[in-house]
Amino acid sequence: MTLPAFEYHRPSTLSEGLKLLKNNAGKTRPLAGGTDLLNNMKVGLNPAEVLVDLTGIESLSSIECAVNQPVKVGAAATIWDLVQRAEVKENLTALYQAGCGVGAIQLQQMGTVGGNLCQDTRCWFYNQTKHWRRARPLCYKTGGDQCLAMKKSERCHAAFCSDVAPALIAYDATVKLSSADGEREISLADFYTRDGKTYNVLQAGEILSEITVPAGAWQTKSAYVKLRSRKSIDFPQAGVAIAVTEEGGKLTGGKLVLTALGSGPMDIKGAGNLFKGLSVDSLDVEKISSLARECAAAAANDVLPVANMTWRPAYRRRMVEILIEESLKKIFINK
Amino acid sequence: MATKQIIVLNVNGDDHEILVKPQQTLLEVLRETLGFTGTKQGCNEGSCGACTVLVNNKPTLACSTLAVAAVGKEIMTIEGLAGQDGTLHPIQKSFVENGAIQCGFCTPGMVMSTKSLLDRNPNPSEEEIKEGLSGNLCRCTGYAKIIKAVKAVAAG
Numbered sequence: 107m108t109l110p111a112f113e114y115h116r117p118s119t120l121s122e123g124l125k126l127l128k129n130n131a132g133k134t135r136p137l138a139g140g141t142d143l144l145n146n147m148k149v150g151l152n153p154a155e156v157l158v159d160l161t162g163i164e165s166l167s168s169i170e171c172a173v174n175q176p177v178k179v180g181a182a183a184t185i186w187d188l189v190q191r192a193e194v195k196e197n198l199t200a201l202y203q204a205g206c207g208v209g210a211i212q213l214q215q216m217g218t219v220g221g222n223l224c225q226d227t228r229c230w231f232y233n234q235t236k237h238w239r240r241a242r243p244l245c246y247k248t249g250g251d252q253c254l255a256m257k258k259s260e261r262c263h264a265a266f267c268s269d270v271a272p273a274l275i276a277y278d279a280t281v282k283l284s285s286a287d288g289e290r291e292i293s294l295a296d297f298y299t300r301d302g303k304t305y306n307v308l309q310a311g312e313i314l315s316e317i318t319v320p321a322g323a324w325q326t327k328s329a330y331v332k333l334r335s336r337k338s339i340d341f342p343q344a345g346v347a348i349a350v351t352e353e354g355g356k357l358t359g360g361k362l363v364l365t366a367l368g369s370g371p372m373d374i375k376g377a378g379n380l381f382k383g384l385s386v387d388s389l390d391v392e393k394i395s396s397l398a399r400e401c402a403a404a405a406a407n408d409v410l411p412v413a414n415m416t417w418r419p420a421y422r423r424r425m426v427e428i429l430i431e432e433s434l435k436k437i438f439i440n441k
Numbered sequence: 442m443a444t445k446q447i448i449v450l451n452v453n454g455d456d457h458e459i460l461v462k463p464q465q466t467l468l469e470v471l472r473e474t475l476g477f478t479g480t481k482q483g484c485n486e487g488s489c490g491a492c493t494v495l496v497n498n499k500p501t502l503a504c505s506t507l508a509v510a511a512v513g514k515e516i517m518t519i520e521g522l523a524g525q526d527g528t529l530h531p532i533q534k535s536f537v538e539n540g541a542i543q544c545g546f547c548t549p550g551m552v553m554s555t556k557s558l559l560d561r562n563p564n565p566s567e568e569e570i571k572e573g574l575s576g577n578l579c580r581c582t583g584y585a586k587i588i589k590a591v592k593a594v595a596a597g
């Protein structure tokens with residue numbers, strides 16, 4: 107499979123890049139590590155006549171990361187460069203575990219944080235060659251008027267399979283979106299729409315330029331666990347990020363964020379209250395099991411796996427509780 | 442759109458001036474334009490590691506990289522590893538001596554990933570070797586001899 111023809115630009119400043127994106131709006135896409143985009147384009151997905159390579163823009167590759175300070179990550183910084191820093195590995199455990207879970211080492215070294223957050227959603231009926239897809243009618247995501255995975259649905263259910271997004275949302279990260287006309291800052295949780303076709307809020311000509319992890323993240327205890335077919339290379343079929351805060355031996359709150367179980371990461375609203383007030387010493391294996399069960403029940407309405415990847419929705423749904431339990435054990439028992 | 446352009450790629454220390462289309466991958470250009478056929482095409486979609494080369498010392502999937510995006514960077518392929526006189530690099534030697542090669546299709550990618558692993562961690566544990574090579578699939582060896590080969594070269 108070869109790539110279709112396109113024009114390639116490699117701007118060296120952000121303003122030059124944003125101008126190129128604006129001038130070619132509607133027919134252009136930003137290119138970062140290319141691990142998602144180029145492989146999709148080879149099979150006729152993510153069409154673009156112009157690619158604007160963001161990796162030549164120095165300001166987009168910077169990482170400011172010091173303990174107890176907000177972490178600022180340029181969107182084109184690689185996953186590897188961010189998560190292999192000693193401070194991240196030791197303190198921002200969920201981010202480290204999520205980063206190490208992305209594909210395999212080559213994909214972590216090539217893939218950017220921004221590219222990971224903006225990666226396309228995935229579906230068995232979509233991530234296929236052109237010939238395979240031609241044997242079936244178009245679906246919402248490819249320009250048709252039906253979903254092949256959920257026959258009666260009025261929207262696309264393609265799964266958002268980023269490992270990094272749930273970890274960053276668990277830390278309350280925000281993102282800066284930039285275009286030639288200005289910039290805005292929103293929470294990463296609000297970046298996603300939960301619709302498989304238009305899965306984030308980026309407007310034409312707009313890019314995700316910077317990610318900020320608030321200083322409070324350094325005080326959390328966190329973990330990320332993913333369900334995948336093999337221990338490497340594979341995308342998550344479900345993923346769980348948990349970050350909790352503690353004061354004087356008691357949990358003061360926490361976040362539970364799921365991935366690959368719907369068309370966007372899901373920040374489970376009721377989870378914080380389940381963590382609040384628990385004494386850390388009381389969290390033995392038994393208590394963790396019952397807490398995991400409660401968390402999974404709180405998440406049940408938000409978990410929307412459909413039959414569009416290798417493992418059956420019922421199995422992926424059932425695994426949510428087990429992944430939560432594993433994450434809690436990583437935080438409180440294995441440490 | 443998409444007109445051909447002249448670029449210079451630095452491969453194994455030498456500059457090559459070539460005419461490419463923007464949509465050509467580094468893998469296509471290395472193999473078909475420059476004749477570095479040591480780098481293999483397996484899946485051509487980022488999931489097997491057969492096309493792994495080093496770009497600025499980073500293990501990089503040549504099938505998922507544009508040639509035009511590699512301008513100004515140092516690219517190292519398996520051909521750049523052996524000495525000028527053909528003497529094998531210690532990693533290559535260890536792969537041969539430990540029977541870590543059967544059909545050989547995954548070998549160039551495995552060796553380049555091993556080089557990258559040992560450059561950042563000269564004494565990896567077995568677990569670290571497995572992690573370091575987890576992006577490279579082998580359909581023949583069952584991996585045990587590859588891990589043995591990497592251990593042997595790390596032990597010097």
Ligand SMILES: Cc1cc2nc3c(=O)[nH]c(=O)nc-3n(C[C@H](O)[C@H](O)[C@H](O)COP(=O)(O)OP(=O)(O)OC[C@H]3O[C@@H](n4cnc5c(N)ncnc54)[C@H](O)[C@@H]3O)c2cc1C
Nearest residue numbers: 138139140141142143209217218220221222224269314487
């Ligand atoms: C075999 C394989 C396994 C994989 N496994 C995983 C996995 O386990 N977990 C996982 O999370 N991912 C996985 N991926 C997907 C991908 O490798 C990663 O998500 C990677 O981080 C994407 O980053 P990139 O820089 O390569 O993005 P690119 O491919 O360059 O871009 C991805 C998309 O985002 C857009 N984009 C890129 N940067 C920006 C920006 N700054 N602003 C706006 N839009 C932008 C692009 O236009 C494109 O649509 C896998 C990919 C492959 C091929």
Ligand code: SF4
Nearest residue numbers: 229245254262263264
């Ligand atoms: S979930 Fe439905 S609409 Fe979306 S890509 Fe799959 S088949 Fe198409």
Ligand code: FES
Nearest residue numbers: 483484485490504
């Ligand atoms: S050919 Fe590049 S990863 Fe398989």
Ligand code: FES
Nearest residue numbers: 543547579580581
């Ligand atoms: S030796 Fe044949 S694929 Fe590895």
